[in-house]
Amino acid sequence: MATAPIIVHPPLGTGGRRVTARGQILGLAYTDGDVVEFLRRAGLPDEEELLDDSLWVKWRGGRAHHYEAA
Template identity: 50%
Template sequence: MAPDRVIIVYPPDEMGARRVRVDGIILGRARDLRDLTEYLRRAGLEGLDDLDVIRSPLIEWRGGGPEVWRPA
């Protein structure tokens, strides 16, 4: 992933989806890690798998890390 990207994954909403923002643009609501990986791929972050996403220091996880997909 390019180091200049700002990636924020917000807390789960009432349906369990997490809003995804890259460089200030909301890409959509991911329901799971697979959705998030696809949104990042569409944003030009090619060649990622779920493990790359989980370990990435570029992602700011709000409201829990990659293991949280349901509202608290």
């Protein structure tokens, strides 16, 4: 099975999560809104519901939708 094209990486010690799409860094997100904006800028669907679709987004480390420092 193919891996999700969008990865939201574990929270950093300073807060925020790195977001990548197919290995390309999109940015550092501090909210779901940031992730949605990164997707929009990358030309991907920017619907917030996409964040809970495991075919599109893989949340690594920590809980999904949490951006606080680890």
